[in-house]
Amino acid sequence: MSSDEPAPGEGPDGTDEPFHPLGESWQDELEDLLDDTEYDTELGMQMGKDAMRVTKGELSEEEFHERYHDDVMEEFGEDERPIASPDDADEGQGDSLLSKLGAGTESRREMLKKAGAGVGFASLGWGAVDQQEPEQEAVEDPSEVNPDEDATQWGMTIDLEYCDGCLSCVTACNAEHNWDLGSNWMYVLAFEDGDVESPDPDNFESHRDFNFLVRPCQHCTDAPCEKVCPTTARHTREKGGMVLTDYDVCIGCRYCQVACPYGVNYFQWEEPTVDEEELSPDMVYDYRDRRVSSRAPRGVMSKCVFDPARQDGNFGESNIGTVACEVACPPSVIQFGDKNNPNSDPSRYQENPARARVLIRLSTMLPSPDNLPSMLEGVGTDLDAITGAVDGLDEQSIMLATAVQLTNVEYDQEAPPGDTLVDQEATILEVVSILEDHGLALQSEEVLRELGLTVDQFQTPPAGSGEDSPDIVVNDREDVAQQRLEEYIPPSGNEFELLADIGTNPNVTYLGQEPGPNANQVPGPTSYEDVGMVSKRQNVLEEETVGLGPIDSS
Structure with a gap:
């Protein structure tokens, strides 16, 4: 090679310094x-x-x-x-x-x-x-045959905090694309990095005790x-x-x-x-x-x-607008869609994780809008009468549904095809509309107070909270509603892109714990062998290849 640059692995001064971020x-x-x-x-x-x-x-x-x-x-x-x-x-x-x-x-x-x-x-x-x-x-030049007319940028938001390490995304990707075992196009691993630890896979209370990294290609x-x-x-x-x-x-x-x-x-x-x-x-x-x-x-x-x-x-x-791993994910922590559209699933989830998490969970908890009118026949119009008569409706679920309505955002762009948050939101808003049509005055100060959605209820510190309790500043009902959503499912404590300092501009955004520089893979709650997969390609090859998780160099 003709370049006069330092040899691979050498810094400008000729010292041995690895250039690769993985070490x-x-x-x-x-x-x-x-x-x-x-x-x-x-x-x-x-x-x-x-x-x-x-x-x-x-x-x-x-x-x-x-x-x-x-x-x-x-x-x-x-x-x-x-x-x-x-x-x-x-x-x-x-x-x-x-x-x-x-x-x-x-x-x-x-x-x-x-x-x-x-x-x-x-x-x-x-x-x-x-x-x-x-x-x-x-x-023929494909750009002339089918020119790009949309500005779509496919990408993901992945919620590591609610990943349960089940490996459903891995098996679904393999079923769709037929890659050889160990060539894990989608890879999920539990990790420790010296600052955070993951529990023993045979002795843990919650999947949320694990620190996970879900690693597809970042499509930089x-x-x-x-x-x-x-x-x-x-x-x-x-x-x-x-x-x-x-x-x-x-x-x-x-x-x-x-x-x-x-x-x-x-x-x-x-x-x-x-x-x-x-x-x-x-x-x-x-x-x-x-x-x-x-x-x-x-x-x-x-x-x-x-x-x-x-x-x-x-x-x-x-x-269109879906991927196999997203469809297969039981806790819906993989959100795929157009990252350039603020109304897309990954954009919405990244912008307001607590609200997105509530949409996913609440849409399956509430009664079907198709059945709700008949369930309300002959039922009184006050909150107690409705919660006492209709399965699936209690004060908390009605409060959350009302909070979703109060925090609703009108987007200029339509949601891309394949996205689900907009449909889940529509289901919840339809339930709210049916309750209001029935006679439940969800916008009245009286009902909002019963649901804990009034501003003054946040201006008075909760009993026993003490002087050191953090101040919660709310200015209107929307702020109150957002606080209630975050109380039900707390927002992510961290948002990051893998190796953002490299400048690759990855199109995968993570919510949760970012692996530190000393991170190493540890056993997760579900092993690759449990689901008929292989975690390391070397295990099935006579010759070695590369393609392990990004923090597992074995």
Whole structure:
């Protein structure tokens, strides 16, 4: 390699300093893995290091490209990185390579159907990219076929405080995408970091006593893994902002694995356990006809994809805006949706966690709006009469429903498809409306006082609270209602993005305990073996690969 920069793992002064956020042992494993490939280890390590410098703002993208252009050309015979020049930074850049692979006028979706158990291009192994086919017409630029007209940025808000570690998200992701055991696109782990501890999995009072980290791909807006890919296999899709890997273009150099700060990439060492003929083309290909989803072929990188098949409507409009892990989560701690829309599930949950948690819980506790009118027939209109006659309605549930009404926000944007909080809110508001139509004066000072929702009830410290009780400042009924929601389900004590200081701009936001620098994985309440999964890919491979939880470097 021609760069005069310090060698990988060295600081500017030549001292041994790991550049990777996951530490020296992780970095050493990555270097060992590159040694097992046919590609330049030193180049991959140095590019990974400098790609992270680009995201930090320490190095411009133009400087990064210029620094490595000659080396990439010498090593790979081409340099299709999207930052080659602003004019070339679109989703059609991989087309020249695709045409080399034979992806021309015939749809690759049709090719998969014809292939049966046979042979996708990348499934031939590491050397598949060198398999030259007769020259064919280049694939039409997908950005012209289906331009991005929405500004959607798919992402997640994940509530770690209410995660129960059941691993349902892991098993659901595997069932949908068929990745080999241990290649956990979704990974859940319990951790300790010296400041916080998790209980013994055989002796605990509550799942909330554990400290969890739920780790999908972060789908970074400024993804270092994309910057080092010589073929544009790893790319950010314009529509929805998902960071994806085109399996037909990936050559398995594993440079993306080095450049990823989060440790979420997996290399498919062997033939996949699920045959090609068992994969649905509708799951494998996205709207651009690029092969970016389901398990990877042999010799190719894979990771969490945010389910492009769902987002593209391949499985019906009802599945747009959903992901398998979110749908399967029993406590609804994974909220997926458009992070750019304030009315989306992840945005709402992040903005007001206590209220979102109440919506999720209360919507299943209240009587159905379809049945409530008949349940109220012949019942008096005062609070005592209603709570005494209708199952599912007590003073607390009516107070919470009224608090939801008082804190209702009118959004300029419609909720995206697939979102559930707006429907749960509508159910609660409909119950409130039915009670008001029945004659319960929920806006009257008298009823609000019975429910504990008047301002003066917060201006008087509760009995026995003492002089050291924190002051709660409320100015109106909305403030009071918000306080009641937070009393019922306390708001999160912390909000963070993983490795936010790296500058990757991840599109996953966490609520809960952030792992400290000395965090290590400990047994959780549900083991991977309990649900038929494998926590470490090494356990099922003769050769090692990387892809463990981000704080488990074993």
